Amino acid sequence: MGKLVAVTLALITIASAIPIVAHIWVPPADISTHGHLIDEQMSDTMAEAGVCFIAAQLILAAFIWMFSNRKPGDKIKNFPGGAKGLVTAAFLLVGTEVLALGFFGTKAWADVFLIPASANSMPVQVQAGQFAFYFRYPGADGKFGPIHPDKINEANQNIFGLDVDNDPDSKDDIVTAEMGVPMNKEIHLLMHAKDVGHSFYVRELRIQQDFVPGLDLSLHFTATKVGRYEIVCTQLCGLGHYNMKAYLNVMSQPDYDDWLKKQASMQ
């Protein structure tokens, strides 16, 4: 009976590793300059955790196989050092693994979150509110006009609460429901929430950042492939969270210029 358990355990271990090793589920297309760092980190994690998992389960299966037919009187050997030794060993092993993963992932983390946007990045503002994302482009003057929350009126399509009549910087601001960006241009995404917590997630960009109400957060990224990608809210924000999304349109520079002009005419 014990030997059967050992064999079953070994088979389950190997069977569960096959789909991962065989890359049956491929991650979505990587359209970002830092995407490969994230994907490599993911592969490293899978490899490290996978090796440890298979090793642990196969060692367990081996021990079950070897000692399952104990006869009365047989002594059980202890791990060298007893329980204390076992815990210390586990601590060191797992600790090393986690620290290694953290160390190898620092470049990916820093690239996205610690290194500031470059000086020639294009600023785009995003406001997350129950249950839609809206975007704002600064227009020709390169400046975003002030936001007046008391002036927000969705029925009038004044999403950001702009006072176009009294704030000159707001006059050329372009508010859109879709986020258009030119390909291969660094985007500086300025984020704030109108009401509760939300999250900005584009899986192809390998970008995810929570909106915290009251905080002005920012991200930067560079999209490398033309296409239409989903921006989904990944922080439960209420009854419409399941429907909260927008689209990211990555376009060539000329197409982007046309798109922005068309959006400006719809203000």
Next chain:
Amino acid sequence: MTKPNRARAIAIVSAILLLTLVVTLSQRRVKAAPPEGGISGTIKLEGTAPHQRPIDMSKEPACAAVHKANPVTTENVVAGQDGGLKNVVVYISEGWSGAAEAATATPTWDQKGCQYIPHVMGLDVNQHFKVTNSDPTSHNIHPMPKPGGPNHEWNKSQPSGAPPIDAVWGTEEVAIHVKCNIHPWMSGYMVVVKGPYGISDEKGAYKIENLPPGNYTLTAWQETYGTQTQKVTVAAGKPASANFSFKAK
């Protein structure tokens, strides 16, 4: 016939005649008077209507597809080419004393193409209405009457294909803003009044019917420009008219 019998006979016949008269007269009073007159007129906008911004529904592809050929705009001010102002509700703010029998019709407030149809709906106090969802996506209907007021705010989810929601408002309110939390651009108004009312069409023309003769104060309400009042006298058999003009800001 003997004298006392004759007197009795006359008394009985007179009593019967009197009773018949009284019953007949009282019947006439109980029967509702036929609709007498009405007020009609035109609502105009002086000046250029403020630019109505196009609505981008890309976050809801099913609705964006419906409007691909004919994009829709906000409806805060809907003015026709000759300046006629649409969606203005004209109602009696003073002088209406008629037995307010709640209208028996049950109008429908529909959600179609991620818009409210109609954009402005008039209702009598205690008149039932039905909310329907004709879209393939869920909506939630969120009327927002005055906070702390007699009409209570409610918010109901209505998935595609769900049965109509029956609702009613118990007190007058001009006007109750309705929105959908899932689709932020959806906006409409329910105007709850006592007595008859009219809503202006694309030409700005409105009509109030079933008004007995009398002196009334009319109020015209538009969602952006607010209200204006006018005193009107309805004479028996003579249709009255009252026009309104709002100044574009």
